[in-house]
Amino acid sequence: MWKIALRSTRSRFLSFSAAILAVFLGVTFVASTMSLREVLATTYNEVIDTGMVAAAYIQADGDTSNMVTGTGDPTIPLSLKDDLEQLPGVAAVVPDFVGMVVLVNKDGTAAGTANGPPALAYAAYPTPADDMVAGRMPQADNEIALIDTTAEKSKYEIGDTATVLVNGEIMTFDVVGIMRFGAAGGASVMMMNPPFAEHTFAADGLVTSIGIFSEAQGAGTEFKMLDHGAEQDFISTLNSTGLAELIEGGTGQGPDLTVVTGNEARDIAKEGVTEQIGFITSFVLVFAALAVGVSGFVIANTFAMVTRRQQREFAMLRAIGASSTHVFTVVSVQAIVIGAIGSALGIGASALFLQALPSIFASIGMDMSSNASLSTSTVLIGFAVGVGVSFASAAISARRAALIPPVEAMREVAAPALNTSRLRTIVGAVVAVIGAAAATSAIVVARGQDDITTSGLYGVGILAVFVGILVLAAPLSRPFVALLAKPWNRLGRPIVPLASGNVQRTPKRTAATASALIVGVTLTSAAAVVAASVNGAIGDLVTKEMQADYIIQSQTFHIAPSAYEAFKDIDGVEQFSTFAAAVVEIDELAPTAQDSNAQAAFPGSEKQLEIGATEPETMGTAWTTNVVAGSLDAVAHGQAIVQETTAKDNGWVLGDTLTLTGATGTTTVEIGGVINSVGLGMPVIVNLDTLHDLVPSDQVQLANVMLTLAPGANPDQVRAEIVEIAKPYLVLSVFDQDEFRSQLTGQVNQMLAVIYALLGLTVAIAILGIVNTLGLGILERTREIGLLRAIGLSGSQLHSTITLESVLIASFGTLVGLGLGVGVTLGIPTLFKDMGFTELVIPWQSLGVMVVLALVVGVLAAIWPAIRANRIPVLTAISSDE
Structure with a gap:
């Protein structure tokens, strides 16, 4: 039967060409998505291996922070650094924290905006791994060193003066060194003087982790990474000489700390990156699955038509003694061969795509690794998908062919079936009607009960309607x-x-x-x-909702205080309004309602929320919205306005009191208004003065500025002045309504x-x-x-x-x-x-x-x-x- 199947496939290869092409396209989509994941994973793994080279790391227990990705909660006291340096066998101690900046390249373009790879600033703590290409590390607040790839892209050389936006403010630095960094993934990376970096990016004295270098790692050209066993021995030695006591007593009321080997820290960081990449590729794989599913229709139709043309051939096989299983095997083998050919072509195309990916990413400023290769799992999954969908799509045709009686061999022409089955029509209609009823019920219930979520029922109903219509097609x-x-x-x-x-x-x-x-x-x-x-x-x-004439926003989601002050002095502006944001702790907040944007400003707390603040006169004038209860004047009266969804999640009602705690104080505010606004994503809004009493100015993020023109003001003249102020900051954009x-x-x-x-x-x-x-x-x-x-x-x-x-x-x-x-x-x-x-x-x-x-x-x-x-x-x- 195998030989018959192979010969039959070869003789009808042109008829099967569309099925092969369908398998090819589907497998190419799937395998290329997995290839994209391979490139991203390889690139960021190389970045992690480049940036995390210490022999041991102190981390919060269960934390996945790493200095390369800039993720994680800063919970470890920076003050541990001096004590750790006194332990025997320690070559260097490097607190790991990173600042997001914007580097103005020599040609005036900006690196580190929302439209491209990030620009990262690290503290230039001396380490045995430092490899200077030229110059030295920064020793003054107005000095920086660039990594080699950043120097090449930005065109800066030693002795040049670079413009950098730090926390939105325009600053200038002398380029005093260029260091070899290895993989950076397209990011622009600079090293800053440690005291300046600590004051700017770790003002609260907390960092995400601390790296400890061993003297056994050597230095300079002799620097090396230790194996896992040597790193464990190093940690054991540190623990015996006081490390355990240091980390046990160094956290105050914060989370427990743990010491992991460099290999373990890198593995943890890679797991976090893999999870993030998995989210991206899963989104694309959904569409790949749709492509494969659509391919199934083409393959099924192809086999239905081809097997009908082979009807007399199959009947002859039955007449000379072949069983129905033999005939089923013939068609199944054809499907497997078609799937294998299409899969092989798809895997080949994805391999070419994999080779082209670094160039594609380079065109948008991202340096992707060229070391990624087509993994065995990608190849196996590609073949499994291609062969599997081909076999499954041909199964009905194979069964139909297997049931052909030998008498069909005497027919000159095998006419296709003209009619659809009554059962198919009934099943399709029933499924579609049930689905429509479920979807309609979900809508009716949602209209009558605001506190009941019926989107799941609606989704199931719509899916049933979709399936029913396909059956009724x-x-x-x-x-x-x-x-x-x-x-x-x-x-x-x-x-x-x-x-x-x-x-x-x-x-x-x-x-x-x-x-x-x-x-x-x-x-x-x-x-x-x-x-x-x-x-x-x-x-x-x-x-x-937006009543102001102009709104100014930053690509880095932060407007510099100096720009903020300059915008306030523009002539022709009747009202100047802002929306600021900061993380505070709210005693009445349900733990499940904690905002994912909260950055663990209060270690160990589950009641953190990023809230908004504005001037008393903003609500109702520069910005108005739908009021569910209370009044927009609540902010002017020192009260809080909360979103309706936030109030429901926490059981808050008008008149309740919220206890807000920030780094510099605690206060209570009454809920004076409940709103339902999509434009304002802030869950709680208070008076700007209230927020400044709770949180230091350097921790308050200025999200946007709104300007309302005075009667008779010249809009073109005002806008020209706004643009002139915003221009040097590069990341500020000015919009009218x-x-x-x-x-x-x-x-x-x-x-x-x-x-x-x-x-x-x-x-x-x-x-x-x-x-x-x-x-x-x-x-x-x-x-x-x-x-x-x-x-x-x-x-x-x-x-x-x-x-x-x-x-x-x-x-x-x-x-x-x-x-x-x-x-x-x-x-x-x-x-x-x-x-x-x-x-x-x-x-x-x-x-x-x-x-x-x-x-x-x-x-x-x-x-x-x-x-x-x-x-x-x-x-x-x-x-x-x-």
Whole structure:
């Protein structure tokens, strides 16, 4: 049976080409996503191996902090450094903390903004691993050393003066050294004088971890990394000479500290990076899975058509003694071979993609490792996906072929089944109705009960509707296509009746071909509706909530105090408003409500929240919003305003008292207002003076500045002055209301563009399915085509007939997909109104473009099948047995 299967596959290789291509595209998507993960993981692992070279590290128990990624909670006292340096065998002690800065390159461009790789500043503590290319480490507050890759990109040399934005402030530093750093992942890295770095980036005296170098590691060109056993011996020696006592008593009320070897610290850091990368690649893998699923439709349709053409062959095998298992094996082996070929091609393409990735990332300023290789797991998963989806998609056709009775060998022509089963129609209808009922119930309940979340029920209902419609695609295709063709039947004879009849007589095939397009168009149209609704909500937000004429924002999410003061002095401004943010501890906060943005300002506490603050007169004037209870004047009265969702999560009501604790004080405030604002992401808003009493100025983040013009002020003149002040800071952007709206909607459109690109592959595979169905259909109808040509059907009429068949299939898939895509979003305004979805906005223009594209797709997909049909000689076609 294996030999028969292989020979049959080889003889019909062209028929299987579309299935191979579908497997290839699906596997390429999956394997390329995994290759992306390999490159990212390899790059950041190299960065970790470069930046974490100490023999031991002191970390908070259970913490995953590392100096390379800049993540983690600063909980370890910096003061431990001096005591640790006194222990025997210690070569150097390096507190690990990092500052986010912006480096102004020599050509005036900025490195370290939100649009590119970060710029990081470290304290230049001397270590045995230091490898200076030229110059020296900084010894004064106005000096920095750059790593070699940063010096190359920024064009700075020793002796130059570099401009750096530190905490938003413009500062200048003399470049006094260039050091070899190894892998930096495209980040711009500089070393600063330790006292200056401590004061600037660790003002609270806490760091994320402390690295301890061993004298056994050597120094300079002799520096080496110790193996795990040597590092453990080093830690044992340190513990016996006082390290254990130091870390036990050095934390005060903070978390317990632990000492880990350098290898363990690096492994912990790599695990954290792997988790972060996994989140990114998982997002892409969702679309890869969709591409594979769509490929399954193409493969299943291909095998259904090919096995039908092999019906007499399988019947002959049965007649000469082959069992149904033998026939099933033949088709299964064909599927496995097709899957293996497509998988091998897909793995090869992903290997090429892997080699090209470093260059692709380099074009956007990121230095990715060129040492990543195609892992064994990627290869195995690629083959498993390709072969698995091919086998699974062909299983029904294999079973159908296995059940062919030997008597079928005597038939001259095996006609395809014309009708869909009644059971299929009933099952599809029941599933769709149940799903629609569940989705409707979720909407009704959400409208009546604000405190009940029914989005899960809605999602299950929508999924059921989607599955039901896919099952109903076959019985729906006949009336749908007949309806589309009916207005043109008389005018387009004989082309329209022929094309419509060809599509209608094989409803299962039409449904299988269109289903791939239904999936892609449903997701694409749903994304378009969601994006349009988000953009509409943003427009309403800016119109209804932002009352100021200009808003100034920073790409680093922090406006320098000096810029802040300069903006206050602009002539023609009636009201100057700001929103600031800082982390405080709230006694009444539920532990589960802690904000993920809180940076452990209070070690061991689970009641931290990043809150906002503004001037007393801001709320209700420069910014207004929907008031659920109380008044926006609460801030002016020294009270707090809280978001409705935050109040519900914590059981707070109007009049409750909150106890706020910061680094410099504690106070109580009464809740004087409850709001429901999407524009203000701050959970709690207090008076700006209140926040400054709680938190030092250097820990208060100035999020944005808003300016309201005085009556009669010249807007152009005021804006010119704002731009002039903002220009030297490089990262400050000035928006009026229209520009602010466009900037916010632009972010949504960028995300939508990514989703369109990812969904594009599923649509491409769907188009491939149409080409494949038409091509194989022509082989089945060879005699029919010959007879039509013999009685007078011209070549152009045949071409038009096949083109119209393609257009009808594409239109069916597109229109059903559009209906589903819009339908699945109908409940969004009700279920997600707390997120700002005020109404459903249907982008008719975009949906209309999709319909036009369906027509174009239909025409393009028919080109090759139509040419192939016209090339068949009439006498050859008439004498064909198909």
